[in-house]
Amino acid sequence: MSDRTPAQLSGETRAESDRLLHDALAGGKLPRWAPAAVGVVALALAAVLNLVTFVDGVAGTLVVAALLFGVLQSVWSFVVEGRRHAVDRLATTLVYTTFLLALAPLVAVLLTVIVRGLNALSVDFLLTSMRGVSPREEGGGVYHAIVGTLEQVGIAALIGIPLGVLTAIYLVEYAQQGNSKRLARAVSFFVDVMTGVPSVVVGLFVYTAAILTLGMERSGFAAALALTILMIPVVVRSTEEMLRIVPRDLREASYALGIPKWRTILKVVLPTALSGIITGAMLAVARVAGETAPLLLTTFMSQSINFNPFSGPQAALPLFVWDQFNSGTDASQDRAWAGALVLITIVMILYLAAKLVARFTGVKK
Amino acid sequence: MAKRIDVNDLDIYYGSFKAVEGVSFSVEPCSVTAFIGPSGCGKSTVLRTLNRMHEVIPGAYADGKVLLDGEDIYGSDVDPVNVRRTIGMVFQRPNPFPTMSIYENVVAGLRLEGGKRSRAELDDRVESSLRGANLWEEVKDRLNRPGSGLSGGQQQRLCIARAIAVEPAVLLMDEPCSALDPISTQAIEDLIDELKERYTIVIVTHNMQQAARVSDRTAFFNLAGVGKPGRLVEINSTDVLFSTPSQQATEDYISGRFG
Numbered sequence: 001m002s003d004r005t006p007a008q009l010s011g012e013t014r015a016e017s018d019r020l021l022h023d024a025l026a027g028g029k030l031p032r033w034a035p036a037a038v039g040v041v042a043l044a045l046a047a048v049l050n051l052v053t054f055v056d057g058v059a060g061t062l063v064v065a066a067l068l069f070g071v072l073q074s075v076w077s078f079v080v081e082g083r084r085h086a087v088d089r090l091a092t093t094l095v096y097t098t099f100l101l102a103l104a105p106l107v108a109v110l111l112t113v114i115v116r117g118l119n120a121l122s123v124d125f126l127l128t129s130m131r132g133v134s135p136r137e138e139g140g141g142v143y144h145a146i147v148g149t150l151e152q153v154g155i156a157a158l159i160g161i162p163l164g165v166l167t168a169i170y171l172v173e174y175a176q177q178g179n180s181k182r183l184a185r186a187v188s189f190f191v192d193v194m195t196g197v198p199s200v201v202v203g204l205f206v207y208t209a210a211i212l213t214l215g216m217e218r219s220g221f222a223a224a225l226a227l228t229i230l231m232i233p234v235v236v237r238s239t240e241e242m243l244r245i246v247p248r249d250l251r252e253a254s255y256a257l258g259i260p261k262w263r264t265i266l267k268v269v270l271p272t273a274l275s276g277i278i279t280g281a282m283l284a285v286a287r288v289a290g291e292t293a294p295l296l297l298t299t300f301m302s303q304s305i306n307f308n309p310f311s312g313p314q315a316a317l318p319l320f321v322w323d324q325f326n327s328g329t330d331a332s333q334d335r336a337w338a339g340a341l342v343l344i345t346i347v348m349i350l351y352l353a354a355k356l357v358a359r360f361t362g363v364k365k
Numbered sequence: 366m367a368k369r370i371d372v373n374d375l376d377i378y379y380g381s382f383k384a385v386e387g388v389s390f391s392v393e394p395c396s397v398t399a400f401i402g403p404s405g406c407g408k409s410t411v412l413r414t415l416n417r418m419h420e421v422i423p424g425a426y427a428d429g430k431v432l433l434d435g436e437d438i439y440g441s442d443v444d445p446v447n448v449r450r451t452i453g454m455v456f457q458r459p460n461p462f463p464t465m466s467i468y469e470n471v472v473a474g475l476r477l478e479g480g481k482r483s484r485a486e487l488d489d490r491v492e493s494s495l496r497g498a499n500l501w502e503e504v505k506d507r508l509n510r511p512g513s514g515l516s517g518g519q520q521q522r523l524c525i526a527r528a529i530a531v532e533p534a535v536l537l538m539d540e541p542c543s544a545l546d547p548i549s550t551q552a553i554e555d556l557i558d559e560l561k562e563r564y565t566i567v568i569v570t571h572n573m574q575q576a577a578r579v580s581d582r583t584a585f586f587n588l589a590g591v592g593k594p595g596r597l598v599e600i601n602s603t604d605v606l607f608s609t610p611s612q613q614a615t616e617d618y619i620s621g622r623f624g
Binding site: 176177247249250251252253254255256257258259260267268271272274361 | 416418421423424446447448449450451453454456458460461462463464473474476524527528531
């Protein structure tokens with residue numbers, strides 16, 4: 001055998017070796033319709049279990065079906081395809097299942113808010129306040145709360161985003177050695193601590209520091225201060241990440257052209273990172289737009305329109321939702337859901353607008 | 366105007382680590398000088414001290430004199446920003462600004478250094494710089510397209526156009542062809558030949574054939590040993606250094622016995 005060249009192999013032996021090679025390369029394989037078939041079987045089994053055993057309800061049945069699907073498919077695959085494919089299919093099932101589990105609450109929240117919010121939502125609802133509307137009555141609206149939220153979040157963004165972005169620029173671009181590096185470490189540490197401070201504590205701080213000690217009145221501006229404090233660490237962190245991923249090469253290219261550092265940061269580093277910075281800032285805005293606790297302590301709930309954020313109580317959308325929900329009547333509950341829908345929509349519009357701005361100003365593709 | 370460079374007894378440090386020791390040499394105006402040597406021998410470090418670019422790395426500093434037409438660029442009243450306007454640099458990896466178009470990339474240095482210039486003046490400078498970098502014919506119809514859309518070789522020529530748009534006296538090149546294919550490398554080498562009529566050029570290269578092809582003079586750098594600072598072994602006209610080197614280490618390196 002060993003002294004014969006391939007050309008001398010008889011036809012029969014050639015066919016034999018071809019078959020061996022084919023077997024070595026190919027393996028058993030489940031048909032393409034296998035996942036669908038297993039899915040149907042798993043659902044059917046789960047339905048039967050639902051009827052005859054303790055398995056109960058739609059959610060329970062689905063969970064059991066998913067478990068059955070994973071087990072059945074892996075066993076079948078193990079028998080036909082071998083261990084590696086069985087593990088692959090099991091892992092794929094797990095990844096998809098966890099993805100759907102993570103998505104479920106998100107979709108559920110959105111759907112619930114949309115469905116229940118549409119009950120009370122109308123043009124009138126957007127353009128009237130709650131002045132003189134009793135909890136039992138239908139009607140009234142959210143206009144005063146929209147004004148309040150836009151003003152408070154707007155002021156917070158005007159103060160918080162520049163402070164946060166400039167802090168991040170200091171941390172990444174300037175604090176590189178010696179004393180400034182130690183200072184940067186301290187700043188970084190406190191930014192981390194601030195991220196973890198509960199929002200109600202921030203509200204209490206503004207209440208004691210600004211309202212009790214400095215004698216500021218409860219107002220939209222006091223609320224905006226609390227929101228600013230909540231916003232800064234988020235903006236600092238996200239901007240810092242974005243600045244750090246701007247390649248060193250670009251900064252060096254700019255320095256090598258004789259461009260000063262501040263101009264390099266302004267014209268090369270920031271534009272390159274802009275899209276990410278805007279996304280981070282918008283996430284911070286979205287986060288504080290839904291804050292309720294600090295507003296309770298800094299601006300009284302109001303039922304009427306107050307355009308002046310510096311004087312007198314001012315409503316806000318989260319406060320409106322909380323207030324209407326607390327009233328407990330059917331009409332006010334509908335209003336609470338509609339208020340929540342308006343809040344989500346506003347945050348969404350702001351986010352999309354910012355994304356659009358980022359697309360036209362950032363890195364060209 | 367091309368200028369000459371004289372380096373006297375230069376030591377370069379990264380923090381407490383001495384990376385390069387006792388380097389002295391001269392570069393004539395309108396000539397090409399190549400730095401060769403094994404990795405880590407400090408040739409890029411020396412190049413970067415010639416326009417004070419090494420200072421952007423925290424803790425890095427240099428000790429000694431670097432004279433540009435007799436003026437010490439490490440003088441106490443010298444602004445590194447002005448040094449870099451006079452001594453431009455092209456890097457190993459092409460690095461056009463990703464947020465800018467081809468046009469904006471070329472005028473970046475002019476615009477970013479401040480001051481107002483008329484549109485016509487900028488247009489002229491873009492054309493002359495891109496022609497100078499042998500890129501004009503390829504990009505003249507798409508000046509407003511992003512620079513990152515060009516091929517690697519075109520991007521590197523765009524970076525050269527960007528560097529010569531500010532009209533430096535000296536052009537430093539840090540392995541400008543190491544990320545490029547042979548055709549693009551050829552284009553850059555031809556370009557270096559043309560550029561030396563107007564600029565003093567210093568180029569770091571890992572490729573000894575390239576050094577032999579493009580340079581008038583060649584400097585060989587080497588490490589004295591592991592963990593010891595790099596030093597300049599010898600510098601001579603390229604023909605002499607490659608045919609009859611005066612040092613054993615140089616001969617070993619160029620004949621491929623190490624490195």
